Every structure is written in structure tokens, then in C-alpha cells.
Amino acid sequence: MIKILITGSNGQVGAELIRIIKSSIDAEIMCTDITQKTKETEGMEFEYLDVKSKELTEKIFEKFHPDHVYHLASILSASGEKDPYLAYTVNLTGTVNILNACVKYNVEKLFVPSTIGVYGPEAPKEDAPVRHSSIPTTMYGITKAAGEMLFQYYYEKYNLDVRSLRYPGLISYRVPPTAGTTDYAVDMIRHAAKGSSYTCYLGEDTPLPMMYMQDAMESTIKFMHSDPDKLSVRTAYNVMSYTFTPKQLYETILKFKPGFRVDYKPDFRQQIAESWPHSLDISQSRHDWGFNIRYDLEKTVEDMFSHL
Ligand SMILES: NC(=O)c1ccc[n+]([C@@H]2O[C@H](COP(=O)([O-])OP(=O)(O)OC[C@H]3O[C@@H](n4cnc5c(N)ncnc54)[C@H](O)[C@@H]3O)[C@@H](O)[C@H]2O)c1
Numbered sequence: 001m002i003k004i005l006i007t008g009s010n011g012q013v014g015a016e017l018i019r020i021i022k023s024s025i026d027a028e029i030m031c032t033d034i035t036q037k038t039k040e041t042e043g044m045e046f047e048y049l050d051v052k053s054k055e056l057t058e059k060i061f062e063k064f065h066p067d068h069v070y071h072l073a074s075i076l077s078a079s080g081e082k083d084p085y086l087a088y089t090v091n092l093t094g095t096v097n098i099l100n101a102c103v104k105y106n107v108e109k110l111f112v113p114s115t116i117g118v119y120g121p122e123a124p125k126e127d128a129p130v131r132h133s134s135i136p137t138t139m140y141g142i143t144k145a146a147g148e149m150l151f152q153y154y155y156e157k158y159n160l161d162v163r164s165l166r167y168p169g170l171i172s173y174r175v176p177p178t179a180g181t182t183d184y185a186v187d188m189i190r191h192a193a194k195g196s197s198y199t200c201y202l203g204e205d206t207p208l209p210m211m212y213m214q215d216a217m218e219s220t221i222k223f224m225h226s227d228p229d230k231l232s233v234r235t236a237y238n239v240m241s242y243t244f245t246p247k248q249l250y251e252t253i254l255k256f257k258p259g260f261r262v263d264y265k266p267d268f269r270q271q272i273a274e275s276w277p278h279s280l281d282i283s284q285s286r287h288d289w290g291f292n293i294r295y296d297l298e299k300t301v302e303d304m305f306s307h308l
Contacts, residue, residue: 005030005066007051007098008073013113013167013213015040015175017070020217030064033073040174049073051094061105068224071098071112076179077272080140091143099150103158110162111224114148114236116209117141117181118166121275128277130238130284137275148235155234164236165216165223166280171300172213173307181272182208185249188262189301192253193308197261204247204264207278209240212295212303219291226289233288238280241293241300252301 004021008014009031018040021027031041032049049060051073073094080087095112102110116128118141123134136142147164154160169182176190177183184200191198219239244252250262285291295303 001026001028002067003028003030003064004068004070005032005060005064006070006072007032007049007094008071009033009041009046010035010038010175011072011074012170012172012175012177013216014072016172016213016217017072017220018044020221024221027068030060030066032060051097052089054097054100057097057101058104061101061107065105067108069098069102069107069110071095071110074113075140077115077117077138077140077181078183078269079179080143081138081268081272084139087139088143091140092146095143095147095150099154099160099162102160102162103154108161109224110160111220112147112151112162112164113220114164114166115140115144116166116168116240116276116280117272118145118148118236119275119277123277125278127279127281128238129281130233130235138272141275151236152234161228162234163223163231165220165239165285166236167216168209168211168240168280170211170213170216171304173304181269181276182210184246185210185244188246188249189253189304190308192257192260193305195257197263200246200262200264201267201269202246202264202273203266203270204250205245206270206273207243207245208273208276209243209279211239211241211293212300214303215241215293215295219293223289223291230288233284237285237288237291238282239285239291240280240282241295242297243279244297249297249301252297255298256301256305
């Protein structure tokens with residue numbers, strides 16, 4: 001049985017990752033976060049861990065001695081613009097603390113999600129390549145881009161098997177997202193499920209790459225079990241399922257909930273969304289570790305409604 005440590009386990013991704021690990025891997029799981037234990041982590045080992053603290057991070061590694069680590073603790077794009085220094089310390093100092101602890105305690109594999117936020121406005125909007133020279137314009141993107149470089153550095157300097165996927169906006173039903181720019185998609189579907197109207201904070205014609213959480217988590221587990229010799233990218237691989245605008249999502253929702261109403265009042269997140277690509281080049285992920293997906297947009301919306 002392997003030992004798996006998860007940071008930021010109470011978030012949108014953590015809730016889903018715990019489930020897929022529990023159902024597919026024979027593992028002892030240690031969940032950690034700065035917020036209280038949730039119903040998703042009930043009956044599991046749970047420790048308070050603020051990843052900004054090197055001492056606390058090492059203490060948890062010393063106590064648990066994980067084989068694999070999933071480092072999900074992060075401050076996302078919209079929250080990061082409200083408190084850039086917090087985003088800097090959690091996303092960079094926190095990540096360096098985890099990387100160092102993984103080296104010190106001989107962790108076999110580390111997974112850290114990256115994001116489409118690493119691209120800046122001058123990156124190609126369509127099929128944005130894995131390697132790019134664009135400069136992100138949010139603190140979230142800056143810290144995540146630096147994180148990707150650190151992954152390659154720790155892989156080369158310390159032989160740490162650190163792996164990363166650039167997730168697009170993730171759509172899920174279990175834990176509502178609270179801090180990202182792509183969250184409108186989940187919010188819109190949730191409002192439609194409740195029978196209430198929705199005011200979207202992005203303009204109706206703003207395209208962004210997205211993915212259903214089931215596909216994101218299955219891909220993550222597949223990626224983590226792929227042959228390390230076949231991995232040619234040690235910064236982060238691109239993954240995504242589909243591109244849609246708020247209007248296209250609204251039209252898909254109408255197929256299931258006729259009468260649902262949306263209006264549009266773009267706020268500061270519009271500028272963030274406009275700095276990101278519409279689609280990513282996923283060919284290397286397909287080639288190196290067999291990335292594939294099961295859910296198109298209509299199937300995603302249908303599945304969301306069946307759970308909400
Ligand atoms: N959700 C998405 O759409 C999306 C898209 C792209 C990338 N990602 C990446 O996936 C990862 C997880 O994101 P998420 O959506 O679950 O975010 P989230 O905000 O839902 O969860 C993050 C968790 O980190 C915890 N946290 C915050 N500060 C911490 C600290 N100092 N120490 C320890 N824990 C702390 C929070 O309490 C929270 O439970 C992040 O790296 C994020 O960049 C998410």
C-alpha cells in the first residue's frame with residue numbers, strides 16, 4: 001500500500017481527487033489544509049498544514065513519510081488579484097517548501113497542477129503551445145509559470161519525479177469553486193439547476209478552454225502512472241476538453257432547462273479571461289502518455305444536472 005499526501009485537500013480539485021484515489025489506488029491517504037476537515041475528508045487522516053511554513057511542512061513529511069504527494073494548495077486567479085502577496089507566498093514559497101520536503105524525504109512522485117493562467121496576452125489564442133515565451137499578467141499566472149520552471153529545475157538537479165498538467169477551467173459539482181476566473185461555468189449550471197436566473201461576470205462572447213472534473217481527475221491518475229521515460233515535458237503538459245463562451249454554455253443549458261435566463265455584467269475578471277488562450281495544443285499529452293477524454297460539453301452539462 002502506498003502513502004499519499006494531499007495539500008489543499010478541501011478545495012474543488014481535492015474533493016474529487018480524494019474520491020478517485022480511494023476508488024482506484026490501494027493507498028493510505030493523508031489530507032491536509034488550512035481549513036477544517038470537511039465531509040469529503042471524513043474518516044480519513046487529516047492534519048492542519050499551512051504550506052507557507054517550512055517547519056510545519058517538514059513536520060508533516062517527517063510524521064507521514066509519503067510516497068506520492070499531490071500539492072493542490074493554492075491561491076487562484078481572482079483571489080490572487082485581491083491579495084497578490086498572499087498568492088505569491090502560498091503559490092511560490094509554499095511550492096518551494098513542498099519541493100524541498102519531497103527531496104529531503106525521498107518522495108517518489110510529486111504532482112502539482114498548473115494552469116492556463118501561465119499564458120499571457122501575446123500567446124497564440126488558438127492551440128497555445130506547451131513551450132511559449134508569453135508573460136502572464138496576473139500574480140496567479142506569474143507564480144504558476146515560475147512554479148513550472150521550478151519543476152523542471154528540481155527534476156534535473158535533484159532527480160525528483162515532479163509532474164504537472166496545465167488544467168483549463170474545471171467544471172464540477174461537489175465543492176463549489178470560489179476563486180477562479182472560469183468559475184462562472186459552474187455557477188451558471190448551479191443557478192440553472194436551482195431554477196434561478198444568473199448574472200455572468202464575463203461577456204457573452206468570451207471563449208475559454210474547459211474540462212469536466214471527471215476527465216481531469218482520470219487524466220491526472222493516468223498521467224501519474226505513466227512511464228517516466230516517455231515524458232518529454234518536465235514543466236507542464238497541456239490538457240483541455242472543449243472551448244466555449246458563456247453564450248454557448250447558456251445555449252447548451254437551455255436544452256435541459258428551457259426558460260433559464262442569463263444576463264451579462266463583466267467585472268475585473270473579464271480582463272483576466274481576455275489574457276488567456278481559447279484553446280491549447282494537447283498533442284504532446286496524447287503522444288507521450290495517452291491523454292484522452294470522455295465528456296463533451298453536452299454530456300458535461302447533463303451529468304452536472306444529474307448530480308445537482
Ligand atoms: N479549479 C480550477 O478550475 C483550476 C484550474 C486550473 C488549475 N487549478 C489548480 O488546481 C489546484 C487546486 O485548485 P482548486 O480549484 O482545488 O482550488 P481551491 O481554491 O478550491 O482549493 C485550494 C485549497 O488550498 C487551500 N489553501 C489555501 N492556502 C493554503 C495554505 N497556505 N496552505 C495550505 N492550504 C491552503 C484552501 O483552503 C483550499 O482548500 C491549484 O493548484 C490550482 O491552481 C485549478
